Amino acid sequence: RRFTATKMKSVWFVVLGALSVKTHATVLEYHVGNGKDLPFSTVNDAIATAKAAMPAEVHIILHDDWHYLSSALDLSFIPKDGVSRMHITSSPNRQSPSIMSAGVALNYSSFQPWQNNILQYDLRGHGITDYGDFITGSLKDCQNNKTELFVNEERMWLARYPNIAANGTWQWSHVLNATNSSGFITDGTAPLSRWTNATDAWLHGYWTQDWSDEYVQLTHVDPADNYITMGTGATQAKPGGRFLAVNLLVEVDTPGEYYVDREAGALYFYPLTTGPFDAVLSMHEHVAYGTDMGPVSFDNMKLGYSRGTALWFVGVDGVEVRNSTIYNVGGNATVLYGHNIRVTDNEVYNIACMGVAVVGGNRTDLTPGNNLVDNNNVHDYALWKRTYQGGLFWGGVGNNYTNNIVKHGPHNGILGGGNEEDVYGGNNCLFQGNHLEDLAFETSDTGAFYTCGQDGQAWINRGNSIINNTFVGVRQREPTKLGYPSVQAIYLDDQMSGWTIVNNTFIDCQKGVFVGGGRKTHVINNYFSKVDTALHLDDRGLGWQASSCKPTGDDYVNAVVYSKLAGWAGYNITVDHYCTPVYNVFANNSCCNCLQVGDFSASQAAQWLTSFTNNTEVCNTTANVL
Numbered sequence: 001r002r003f004t005a006t007k008m009k010s011v012w013f014v015v016l017g018a019l020s021v022k023t024h025a026t027v028l029e030y031h032v033g034n035g036k037d038l039p040f041s042t043v044n045d046a047i048a049t050a051k052a053a054m055p056a057e058v059h060i061i062l063h064d065d066w067h068y069l070s071s072a073l074d075l076s077f078i079p080k081d082g083v084s085r086m087h088i089t090s091s092p093n094r095q096s097p098s099i100m101s102a103g104v105a106l107n108y109s110s111f112q113p114w115q116n117n118i119l120q121y122d123l124r125g126h127g128i129t130d131y132g133d134f135i136t137g138s139l140k141d142c143q144n145n146k147t148e149l150f151v152n153e154e155r156m157w158l159a160r161y162p163n164i165a166a167n168g169t170w171q172w173s174h175v176l177n178a179t180n181s182s183g184f185i186t187d188g189t190a191p192l193s194r195w196t197n198a199t200d201a202w203l204h205g206y207w208t209q210d211w212s213d214e215y216v217q218l219t220h221v222d223p224a225d226n227y228i229t230m231g232t233g234a235t236q237a238k239p240g241g242r243f244l245a246v247n248l249l250v251e252v253d254t255p256g257e258y259y260v261d262r263e264a265g266a267l268y269f270y271p272l273t274t275g276p277f278d279a280v281l282s283m284h285e286h287v288a289y290g291t292d293m294g295p296v297s298f299d300n301m302k303l304g305y306s307r308g309t310a311l312w313f314v315g316v317d318g319v320e321v322r323n324s325t326i327y328n329v330g331g332n333a334t335v336l337y338g339h340n341i342r343v344t345d346n347e348v349y350n351i352a353c354m355g356v357a358v359v360g361g362n363r364t365d366l367t368p369g370n371n372l373v374d375n376n377n378v379h380d381y382a383l384w385k386r387t388y389q390g391g392l393f394w395g396g397v398g399n400n401y402t403n404n405i406v407k408h409g410p411h412n413g414i415l416g417g418g419n420e421e422d423v424y425g426g427n428n429c430l431f432q433g434n435h436l437e438d439l440a441f442e443t444s445d446t447g448a449f450y451t452c453g454q455d456g457q458a459w460i461n462r463g464n465s466i467i468n469n470t471f472v473g474v475r476q477r478e479p480t481k482l483g484y485p486s487v488q489a490i491y492l493d494d495q496m497s498g499w500t501i502v503n504n505t506f507i508d509c510q511k512g513v514f515v516g517g518g519r520k521t522h523v524i525n526n527y528f529s530k531v532d533t534a535l536h537l538d539d540r541g542l543g544w545q546a547s548s549c550k551p552t553g554d555d556y557v558n559a560v561v562y563s564k565l566a567g568w569a570g571y572n573i574t575v576d577h578y579c580t581p582v583y584n585v586f587a588n589n590s591c592c593n594c595l596q597v598g599d600f601s602a603s604q605a606a607q608w609l610t611s612f613t614n615n616t617e618v619c620n621t622t623a624n625v626l
Contacts, residue, residue: 254270353384354389418454448509
């Protein structure tokens with residue numbers, strides 16, 4: 001094999017093999033940095049040159065501490081030709097990873113004293129005129145499109161009332177009463193008299209359920225009657241609902257808070273300490289994105305400061321993110337849909353919405369996505385939208401999610417499949433060796449691992465396994481009033497069926513495994529310590545949820561249709577005893593200091609044709625086994 005290197009116009013490139021051999025591509029190295037006699041001063045320039053060089057294998061090597069993008073990187077030009085690909089990485093000569101930022105730096109010397117320890121920055125005067133938008137949205141939307149402030153690589157908090165407590169707990173005011181969808185009477189704790197002149201204030205609330213939050217605009221306050229008028233978006237608030245107000249200049253009263261006056265083009269910031277600091281304002285929607293494209297890898301980097309999803313790639317083959325940090329993001333860390341995706345050995349934190357989302361495979365013919373999410377540390381996410389923003393989001397066929405840590409999320413830890421990912425569903429996926437901790441603490445009726453069978457998904461999400469995972473501290477820790485006051489470590493909701501749950505450990509959880517009316521789920525050889533209820537099974541299909549599982553229901557119809565497809569016979573999907581939670585197996589599970597092992601009776605198990613054998617309390621002999 002011939003190997004030559006040439007330097008031309010300060011761009012190094014290597015030619016591998018004869019050019020007439022189609023399995024080889026021209027290999028190019030583009031070095032990026034300022035003040036080092038390097039050929040490219042910006043990543044955007046290197047990407048533009050790489051686009052013109054395709055087809056090729058391009059290595060973009062970053063040399064500086066910070067690389068600010070002039071626009072998000074559109075990598076859709078990488079062809080799916082079997083040879084072209086792109087690698088973006090920090091220089092091996094660096095002691096720490098380069099930061100690729102979708103934000104803009106704010107010069108510390110341009111912050112001016114304003115009042116009461118608050119600094120002011122003239123954004124418009126420095127050419128920054130795009131501040132994004134406050135938005136509302138539906139149940140599972142991120143609902144974030146605004147610029148955000150980060151200082152010394154940490155997220156700052158948009159001014160709010162009430163403030164976040166010293167221990168990190170979010171604090172709330174409450175709805176006392178509501179007569180229509182336009183507003184409500186508060187409990188009197190919110191200082192409405194301070195908000196009478198606010199022009200761009202928003203409300204964040206759990207308005208109708210404690211498993212659903214939404215942002216709506218605050219349009220008017222009446223301090224005399226403790227009444228708040230809301231903009232469109234939320235359904236009618238219910239008494240007991242929680243809310244807080246954000247984006248009010250008068251509430252910049254705690255170090256780390258800020259406010260953007262979007263009309264005047266000014267930033268107000270209460271610094272954490274005196275003295276110089278490094279400030280970044282999020283700007284572009286993504287760090288990098290692309291559709292229907294060939295392979296790209298990000299290695300040994302720090303990626304962040306986007307208003308939306310940092311890495312957004314759909315219809316891709318061969319995206320890799322490894323040994324990197326994704327942080328300080330205004331949307332999701334990743335949204336990756338395709339095949340042969342690898343997200344490994346990364347840290348993901350300070351994320352406004354979801355952490356790592358990886359989906360792929362064909363539900364109809366069960367072609368696997370062959371995607372891997374392994375050995376990532378995902379923590380401190382869902383920092384703007386609180387619910388349905390999992391640390392890991394999954395879906396599709398034949399994907400593995402293994403050895404990850406997911407910690408400190410107010411709602412779900414691992415979310416997906418079922419009606420969360422209707423088109424791709426969830427089949428033949430493996431969840432093994434993950435550690436989930438300190439989750440679902442702010443909400444109700446949810447799970448650290450949550451998947452839902454609504455919309456006809458319950459009986460056709462098959463072949464999934466949860467093996468050798470650890471769940472710690474899955475408890476509702478904040479008082480709630482709107483919803484079923486329990487959270488589960490594993491929650492198979494709304495007749496989700498056919499799962500294998502084996503050799504997992506549950507420590508200090510409210511409920512361990514919750515099978516919500518499903519069929520043919522095997523829960524075997526798991527260990528529960530200090531869990532209130534280890535095992536749950538119910539028959540919701542025989543009651544309030546009967547419409548979905550009757551012969552005319554979506555679950556029944558889909559089960560019949562899909563079971564006839566090629567490759568589906570191995571699932572042995574049956575519809576006999578429809579709506580009854582039949583053929584579940586609970587066996588060889590052990591508990592230590594649980595309040596009860598199972599919360600259904602032996603007669604119920606028999607009626608449901610469910611096996612419940614050798615499930616024992618080994619530490620507290622007074623606990624209820626079944």
